[in-house]
Each structure stands twice: as structure tokens, then as C-alpha cells.
Amino acid sequence: MGSKGRSDLSMFFDARSVAIFGSFREWGGLGSGVLENMMKLGYGGRVYPISRSQTEVMGLRTHAAIREVSEAVDLAVVITPRSAVPEIIRECAESGVKAAVIVSEHFAEAGDEGAELQRQLADVARRDGIRIMGPNTIGILNAANGLVTNPYLFDSKKIRQGGIAYCSQTGITGAQCQPLEDRGLGISKMCDIGNKCDVDEVDLLDYLAGDPETSVVAMHLEDVKDGRRFMEAARKLAACKPLVILKSGRSEAGAKASASHTGSLTGNDRIYDHAFRQVGAVRVSEWQEYWDIPKVFATGRLPEGNRIAIVTYSGGAGVVAADVAADVGLVVPGFSSATVEKLSKLSPRSAGNPIDLGPILSSAYEPASTQEEALSAVVSDDNVDCVAIGMYVGPLAPVEYLTDLIDRFMLNVSKPVAFWIYGPKLSIVEEAARQLEARGMPTFTDFETAVRALGKAARYAEFRRSLDNVAV
Amino acid sequence: MGSKGRSDLSMFFDARSVAIFGSFREWGGLGSGVLENMMKLGYGGRVYPISRSQTEVMGLRTHAAIREVSEAVDLAVVITPRSAVPEIIRECAESGVKAAVIVSEHFAEAGDEGAELQRQLADVARRDGIRIMGPNTIGILNAANGLVTNPYLFDSKKIRQGGIAYCSQTGITGAQCQPLEDRGLGISKMCDIGNKCDVDEVDLLDYLAGDPETSVVAMHLEDVKDGRRFMEAARKLAACKPLVILKSGRSEAGAKASASHTGSLTGNDRIYDHAFRQVGAVRVSEWQEYWDIPKVFATGRLPEGNRIAIVTYSGGAGVVAADVAADVGLVVPGFSSATVEKLSKLSPRSAGNPIDLGPILSSAYEPASTQEEALSAVVSDDNVDCVAIGMYVGPLAPVEYLTDLIDRFMLNVSKPVAFWIYGPKLSIVEEAARQLEARGMPTFTDFETAVRALGKAARYAEFRRSLDNVAV
Numbered sequence: 001m002g003s004k005g006r007s008d009l010s011m012f013f014d015a016r017s018v019a020i021f022g023s024f025r026e027w028g029g030l031g032s033g034v035l036e037n038m039m040k041l042g043y044g045g046r047v048y049p050i051s052r053s054q055t056e057v058m059g060l061r062t063h064a065a066i067r068e069v070s071e072a073v074d075l076a077v078v079i080t081p082r083s084a085v086p087e088i089i090r091e092c093a094e095s096g097v098k099a100a101v102i103v104s105e106h107f108a109e110a111g112d113e114g115a116e117l118q119r120q121l122a123d124v125a126r127r128d129g130i131r132i133m134g135p136n137t138i139g140i141l142n143a144a145n146g147l148v149t150n151p152y153l154f155d156s157k158k159i160r161q162g163g164i165a166y167c168s169q170t171g172i173t174g175a176q177c178q179p180l181e182d183r184g185l186g187i188s189k190m191c192d193i194g195n196k197c198d199v200d201e202v203d204l205l206d207y208l209a210g211d212p213e214t215s216v217v218a219m220h221l222e223d224v225k226d227g228r229r230f231m232e233a234a235r236k237l238a239a240c241k242p243l244v245i246l247k248s249g250r251s252e253a254g255a256k257a258s259a260s261h262t263g264s265l266t267g268n269d270r271i272y273d274h275a276f277r278q279v280g281a282v283r284v285s286e287w288q289e290y291w292d293i294p295k296v297f298a299t300g301r302l303p304e305g306n307r308i309a310i311v312t313y314s315g316g317a318g319v320v321a322a323d324v325a326a327d328v329g330l331v332v333p334g335f336s337s338a339t340v341e342k343l344s345k346l347s348p349r350s351a352g353n354p355i356d357l358g359p360i361l362s363s364a365y366e367p368a369s370t371q372e373e374a375l376s377a378v379v380s381d382d383n384v385d386c387v388a389i390g391m392y393v394g395p396l397a398p399v400e401y402l403t404d405l406i407d408r409f410m411l412n413v414s415k416p417v418a419f420w421i422y423g424p425k426l427s428i429v430e431e432a433a434r435q436l437e438a439r440g441m442p443t444f445t446d447f448e449t450a451v452r453a454l455g456k457a458a459r460y461a462e463f464r465r466s467l468d469n470v471a472v
Numbered sequence: 473m474g475s476k477g478r479s480d481l482s483m484f485f486d487a488r489s490v491a492i493f494g495s496f497r498e499w500g501g502l503g504s505g506v507l508e509n510m511m512k513l514g515y516g517g518r519v520y521p522i523s524r525s526q527t528e529v530m531g532l533r534t535h536a537a538i539r540e541v542s543e544a545v546d547l548a549v550v551i552t553p554r555s556a557v558p559e560i561i562r563e564c565a566e567s568g569v570k571a572a573v574i575v576s577e578h579f580a581e582a583g584d585e586g587a588e589l590q591r592q593l594a595d596v597a598r599r600d601g602i603r604i605m606g607p608n609t610i611g612i613l614n615a616a617n618g619l620v621t622n623p624y625l626f627d628s629k630k631i632r633q634g635g636i637a638y639c640s641q642t643g644i645t646g647a648q649c650q651p652l653e654d655r656g657l658g659i660s661k662m663c664d665i666g667n668k669c670d671v672d673e674v675d676l677l678d679y680l681a682g683d684p685e686t687s688v689v690a691m692h693l694e695d696v697k698d699g700r701r702f703m704e705a706a707r708k709l710a711a712c713k714p715l716v717i718l719k720s721g722r723s724e725a726g727a728k729a730s731a732s733h734t735g736s737l738t739g740n741d742r743i744y745d746h747a748f749r750q751v752g753a754v755r756v757s758e759w760q761e762y763w764d765i766p767k768v769f770a771t772g773r774l775p776e777g778n779r780i781a782i783v784t785y786s787g788g789a790g791v792v793a794a795d796v797a798a799d800v801g802l803v804v805p806g807f808s809s810a811t812v813e814k815l816s817k818l819s820p821r822s823a824g825n826p827i828d829l830g831p832i833l834s835s836a837y838e839p840a841s842t843q844e845e846a847l848s849a850v851v852s853d854d855n856v857d858c859v860a861i862g863m864y865v866g867p868l869a870p871v872e873y874l875t876d877l878i879d880r881f882m883l884n885v886s887k888p889v890a891f892w893i894y895g896p897k898l899s900i901v902e903e904a905a906r907q908l909e910a911r912g913m914p915t916f917t918d919f920e921t922a923v924r925a926l927g928k929a930a931r932y933a934e935f936r937r938s939l940d941n942v943a944v
Contacts, residue, residue, distance in 0.1 A: 317642070424653075
């Protein structure tokens with residue numbers, strides 16, 4: 001279970017037994033929702049529904065109170081009206097429960113009375129040592145063991161295991177709202193810290209810094225409770241793993257909205273911006289970036305410099321991508337003479353960067369091998385630190401053709417390569433992207449985000465190199 | 473056919489007869505590709521494949537040369553090796569063909585020899601009066617009559633007719649690469665002007681300004697041939713229809729890439745930016761915006777001011793949306809006292825803007841009617857000029873539930889409302905978006921783009937009001 005410091009959150013993510021407080025009615029019972037989601041994801045721990053009115057729920061025996069459970073339970077999930085919560089948490093603490101996710105809402109975000117109840121929870125946590133996540137949260141998901149505290153039914157049969165930890169201060173990031181499976185995201189853990197009466201972003205940063213399953217952390221924040229502690233934790237994490245932050249409430253309107261969402265005081269955005277830069281965090285400003293930018297980091301590859309190769313089958317897409325590369329501080333160098341020579345043999349007209357492989361393709365006798373040669377030449381070019389490739393999938397190049405081709409030219413490539421897959425049928429594009437993600441190839445829904453991700457990666461790599469230089 | 477000035481492009485878009493020069497072999501013949509695409513879209517005009525080697529193609533009798541066709545054909549589509557093109561165009565002009573789309577490539581974009589051939593084409597166009605689009609283009613698509621010159625097979629069975637004209641200088645915007653049908657885009661016409669040896673962006677602007685099928689123009693440009701003429705035409709169009717421009721080659725790297733793509737000299741970007749603003753064009757910088765921003769204009773509704781209401785079922789999404797609203801110059805006002813009163817009756821805690829309907833929903837006895845009441849109150853609030861709404865679709869609220877709800881609260885609403893639909897299954901989200909688009913509800917793949925679209929609409933509306941004031 002790792003070290004037992006305050007920031008050890010393994011009693012949440014690695015809980016071997018879970019008690020659920022909530023409604024277990026058949027339709028729309030949120031306690032039943034947690035159970036069903038756990039079953040879907042194949043959670044193998046012991047689960048105890050706590051209910052006075054039912055003796056059995058979905059094949060599980062219920063207990064009327066937590067003290068009647070014969071073992072000391074690791075984790076409680078609480079989804080009751082708010083007034084019942086403080087007493088439940090006290091009982092849990094008494095019975096040796098180590099941690100609780102409080103899904104119930106209407107606490108600090110809902111006015112004075114709720115704020116007072118939330119203070120009571122924080123007191124219990126401090127006094128009795130039980131750790132609390134929330135209230136007003138959907139809690140956690142661990143892709144490795146299928147543990148999930150989300151009470152809202154989701155369709156996913158499986159969350160693909162991978163290196164990205166997604167942490168937020170909102171429930172919309174949960175599997176009930178996001179096409180995690182359809183997008184093929186490779187996830188280690190997910191976490192909604194809600195109103196943060198106890199567990200906060202700092203605990204999470206400390207825990208994830210040491211989590212071997214997590215190679216990159218994406219974090220959505222509305223506020224930071226303790227700036228100094230946050231800086232320390234973020235600096236420690238970013239020194240070993242990329243940390244992507246979506247800090248909202250940047251504007252006055254956003255800050256006002258945030259106060260009524262999670263009771264957060266968002267603070268001056270310039271200070272945040274400066275702080276994030278100082279600790280080496282990668283800041284993003286929109287949800288699509290929160291989901292997508294971490295993909296390029298999940299490969300574990302960082303560019304050795306800021307030189308990008310842009311490969312397209314459309315000159316028009318290449319020009320826009322080159323503009324975005326310039327926006328994010330990447331340069332678009334000429335290819336080395338060796339590459340130019342190779343490319344010139346394949347086509348008299350396609351040796352520039354961005355390179356449009358369309359003309360090569362339309363004049364090649366063996367398009368597949370010609371493409372492979374051209375792509376291999378580009379991705380292994382010494383002038384190039386990272387590569388963005390836009391590729392078509394559809395009737396003229398089915399999914400298997402595409403994945404085979406990519407497998408071949410990506411063999412032995414160690415620099416980061418970001419893909420944009422496009423085509424006339426969304427279902428086919430999405431299937432190709434899913435298969436590429438599963439192969440560890442970061443795949444984006446637009447070319448610009450692919451390029452931006454590489455720009456962020458180059459900047460983070462520079463930060464990491466600056467640390468190494470200091471260390472020397 | 474409208475007025476017969478130089479900028480009348482109806483001989484392209486309304487051609488009643490088309491001759492096709494290209495390969496008609498069964499597999500991969502590009503001439504056959506055009507034919508097949510035309511059949512798919514149900515083009516009802518007369519089609520003449522020109523071939524010396526085949527007597528029949530896909531049930532159509534061929535002719536060995538254009539002069540053997542018994543009628544004066546409106547439009548020629550040319551997809552032959554480049555060396556054959558000038559002679560074909562000369563023969564077409566002699567035979568009374570009014571216009572030609574030259575798909576063939578390797579002209580000005582491919583060096584001196586190609587540039588010389590392209591000059592010859594321009595000479596024929598000038599001398600013999602035949603209008604030429606291209607070379608290096610996939611030409612046009614008219615959703616109203618199924619006329620299409622794109623030789624690359626696409627999957628779409630139907631392009632939905634609507635008010636948006638998409639014009640570009642690249643082939644990747646064609647139906648062979650873009651999920652036009654899956655996205656449910658409502659399209660009037662599409663056009664790739666390629667190397668612009670004759671027909672250029674100014675002709676297109678002039679033509680589309682007078683096209684009754686087109687209510688908004690999206691234009692991708694790498695360069696502008698004649699700044700003064702462009703300004704005049706853009707000003708004229710933007711005074712009556714929104715003009716959304718993606719001008720690429722903003723950066724040095726992008727400009728260099730553009731030269732080898734279409735032989736364009738992109739020029740100083742600041743000058744473009746200033747010019748676009750002056751004529752009232754709406755500038756965007758990425759492809760997703762090129763496709764999506766026009767949707768909000770296609771409704772024909774413009775906001776009367778810059779006050780936005782943001783409706784979510786997630787506080788977290790609302791905060792980010794409020795930030796983006798501020799970025800694009802929108803304000804997020806409080807609701808009027810009448811609205812606050814209505815909302816307060818539905819839930820004690822949801823009368824702010826952004827409004828999170830989650831709490832209302834979770835406490836309502838009749839969620840459907842409660843949502844409808846809340847949404848109706850917000851969209852009809854006098855303090856609000858436009859509305860962005862993020863809504864869930866999935867197991868808990870199926871497509872039909874969503875569309876019915878939206879139909880009800882959108883009844884009698886005349887201000888612009890932009891939708892973001894999200895959920896755990898991409899196929900269901902996409903189906904919902906398609907159905908909403910078909911009902912004239914602009915639907916976006918992320919909330920931020922929905923808000924940005926409204927910001928662009930508010931700015932354009934302000935421009936239009938400034939014209940009215942001058943006119944008075």
C-alpha cells in the first residue's frame with residue numbers, strides 16, 4: 001500500500017473492500033449505480049451495500065449499519081441526503097473505515113448551511129483520521145482494478161489501462177458523460193476531488209508522483225487551497241512526470257461561476273499562470289486539450305528539440321499546421337540532405353517540410369511501399385525532433401491498411417509522433433484512432449491539436465533538460 | 473442563369489450538361505470516380521464521358537472528342553496528365569463549352585514547366601471566354617442538383633442541403649475526406665479554387681453574394697490575387713451575408729509551405745488581419761472553426777448584443793465556458809428578476825449565469841417539464857442576447873428525449889442558441905447532433921467552440937448594425 005503519509009491515497013484507489021451508503025432501488029438508485037458500474041469494470045474486492053430496508057441488493061447481502069460489517073472496510077462511498085452524511089462518516093471512522101468518498105451534494109457550494117455541514121466533515125477527518133474525498137464528487141476510478149465510486153451509470157464495458165491520470169474538480173469528466181472507451185483513452189486513474197473538504201489537489205499530486213501506473217497527470221482545477229504546498233507538490237511531480245493543468249476561472253465571469261460551482265475563490269489568473277510556468281506544468285485552457293494533450297506525453301517520449309516535421313496528404317492542411325507550429329514555438333526545418341535525396345527519388349516534388357505525400361501517392365506504382373519509404377525517411381530525419389502526421393482512413397485506405405503501414409514505418413522510431421486521422425466516415429476514423437491509441441500512437445481529432453501537443457511536449461522537455469543542467 | 477458578368481459562375485454550379493475527360497477504367501479511374509460520385513448525389517443533367525478507348529462507361533455512351541458531342545456542353549471536367557490539358561481546353565472552347573474544372577495537377581505548384589502550362593490555360597480562358605477553375609482542384613459540389621466534379625470516391629449518399637457555402641484552396645475539404653454527411657452539415661455549395669489560373673476568390677465572393685441558396689460563406693484562402701478587388705467583393709458580401717475566412721500562411725513557415733502547395737505568395741499577415749476586420753469578415757484560424765463557426769450563422773439569427781447565457785448540467789463546464797466567453801468579448805450577465813424568480817421556484821440554488829441545471833434535475837419530481845421550464849425561462853430572458861447550452865445524451869436521456877425537449881423550449885425563440893451535445897457514446901452523440909443540425913439547431917463538438925461561435929456572431933452583428941447606422 002505504499003508509504004502511509006497523509007498524501008497516501010492508496011486506501012481510495014487500492015481499496016480491497018468498499019461499503020456503499022445510498023439508495024438501492026432498482027431504477028435510478030445511486031447506490032445501485034455504483035454497484036453496477038463496479039460490476040461492469042470487474043472490481044474484484046468485497047462490496048458491502050449498507051441498507052436498513054433491503055436484505056439483498058444485486059445478489060449481495062446488505063448490512064443495516066457499517067458496524068455490523070465483520071471486517072474493517074477500506075473505503076466508504078456515501079450518496080445520501082446531506083443531513084445524514086456527518087453521522088455516517090463518524091460511524092465509519094469508529095468502525096475503522098480508512099477513507100470515504102462523499103458523493104452527496106449541497107454542501108459548501110450551496111450556501112451557509114451546507115458550508116457548516118462540510119466543516120463538520122472536515123473536523124471528523126482531522127480528528128478521527130478518516131480521509132474524505134468530496135463532498136460533491138463522483139470520486140475515483142482505478143482502471144487497473146475496476147474500482148469505481150461513480151453512481152451514474154455508464155456504457156463503457158472497459159476503460160483501457162494506460163498511463164494517464166485524469167483529475168478534476170467536476171463530475172462531467174466521469175465515464176457517464178465522456179466517451180472514454182470510444183476514444184480509446186489509456187487511463188491509469190481518474191479522480192474528482194469535488195469540494196475538497198479534506199483530500200485536495202496537493203494530496204493527489206503527491207500520490208500520483210509516486211504512482212507507478214501513472215506516467216502523466218492531467219488536472220482540472222478551479223482553485224488551489226494552499227499556494228505554497230501546491231507549488232512544492234507540482235514541482236516535485238513535474239520534475240519526473242508531465243503535469244497538464246486546466247485552471248479555469250481565468251476570467252471574472254469564470255471566477256464568479258466557480259464560486260457557485262465548488263465554492264472556490266479562484267484568485268488572480270496571472271499569478272497562477274506564472275506559478276504553473278515556474279514549476280514546469282503545462283497549462284491548457286480548454287476541455288479538449290485536457291483530454292487530448294496528455295496523449296502525446298503518455299508515449300513516454302519527449303522531443304530532443306523544437307524542430308517538427310509535418311506530414312500530410314494535403315498541402316492545405318500542411319500550411320495551417322505550420323502556422324500552428326509557429327504559434328507554439330516549434331520550427332519547421334528543411335529535411336537533411338539524406339532525406340531530401342530519398343524523397344526526391346520517390347517524387348520530384350515532395351522534399352519540403354511540410355511534406356505533402358499526395359503527389360507521391362498518386363504517381364507511385366506501389367503506393368504502400370512508397371509511402372512507407374517516405375514516412376520512414378521523414379520520421380528518422382536527424383533534423384527533426386518530433387513529427388505530426390495527418391493520414392486518411394476510409395474506402396481507399398481501410399483501417400487495417402493504415403495500422404499496418406504505421407506499424408511498419410514506426411518500427412524503431414523513438415521520437416514523439418502525433419497522428420491526426422481523418423476521413424469521410426466518423427465511425428471508421430474513430431475505429432482507426434482507437435486502434436492506434438491502443439498501439440501507443442497518440443491520435444488526435446484535429447491536426448492543430450496534434451501539433452499543439454508536440455509544442456507542449458517540446459516545451460516540457462526543455463524544462464526537464466533545464467533541471468538536468470541544474471543538477472549537473 | 474442569373475446575370476452573365478465575369479463573376480457569374482452559374483455555368484459551373486448549374487451546368488445542365490457535363491463532359492468528363494479522364495480515365496474510365498473500372499478500378500481507380502478518376503473519370504469513373506466523377507461519374508460515380510455524380511450518380512450517388514443524383515445529378516440529373518446530361519453527362520458525356522470523353523474516351524477514345526471505350527465505347528461505353530457505366531451505361532453511358534462515350535464520345536471520342538468533345539466536338540462529337542451533339543450539344544454545346546456547359547461544363548468540362550478534366551483529369552488527364554497535365555501535358556494534354558491545354559489542347560483539351562482549346563477544343564472545349566471551340567466547341568462552345570462554357571466552363572472547365574481542371575483537376576489535373578503539377579502546374580504552377582510544381583515548378584517552371586508547370587507554371588508555363590498554367591499560363592497557356594489562362595491565355596485560352598482570356599482569349600476564348602471559357603471560364604476555368606483550377607488547375608489542381610477537386611472543383612465544385614452543388615448540394616441542390618447533385619452536381620459534383622470531385623473524382624475521388626466518397627461514401628456519402630447524400631449531402632444535406634443548407635445555407636453554408638464552403639470554399640477552399642485545397643482538396644482536403646472534399647466529401648472524400650470530410651464526414652459531411654455524418655456531421656449533418658447543411659451545405660449549399662462547395663468549391664476548391666485550386667491554383668486560380670482564372671476563377672478566383674473574387675469571382676466566388678461576387679457569385680455567392682447573389683446566390684439565394686447561400687446564407688453564409690466559409691472561405692479558406694492561402695493568398696489573395698488582387699487586394700483591392702478582394703476588399704470590394706468581401707465588403708459587398710459581408711454587408712449581406714456572414715463571411716468566415718480561414719487565411720492560412722500566417723507564419724513564415726506556413727507561408728513557405730503555401731508557396732509549394734498552390735504557388736501562392738501569402739503576404740504580410742497583419743495586413744490581411746486588418747483588411748478582414750475592415751470589411752466585416754469573421755476570421756478563424758483552424759480547420760475545426762472553418763467547419764463549425766458557420767453553423768451558428770446558418771440559422772439566420774444574429775444576437776442583438778453581446779450578452780450570453782450559459783446553460784450546463786455541470787458547473788465545471790460552465791466555468792470554462794464563461795472564461796471563453798470573456799476571451800471572445802461576450803459578457804455573462806445576471807438573469808432578469810422575472811427569470812430569477814422562475815428559476816428559484818424550480819430550485820433554490822440555480823438562478824445564476826452560468827446556470828447548472830444538474831441540481832434542478834436531481835431534485836425535480838418531473839425532470840422533463842422542470843428542465844423545459846428552466847430552459848424556456850433562460851432562452852427568453854430579456855437580459856440575454858444569445859445562449860450556449862451543453863446537454864447530455866445517452867442512456868439516461870436518449871436522442872428522442874433530447875430532441876423533443878429542445879423542440880419544446882426552442883419554440884418561438886428567435887435569438888441564436890448554440891448547442892454542445894456530449895455523452896458516453898460517440899455514435900449516440902453524433903446521431904443527436906445530426907438530428908439537431910437537421911432541425912436548424914447549430915450543434916458543436918465542444919462547448920468552447922459553441923461559445924466562440926456566438927462571440928463571432930455578436931461581433932458580426934455589431935458590424936452589421938454599424939452599416940445600418942451609416943446608411944441612416
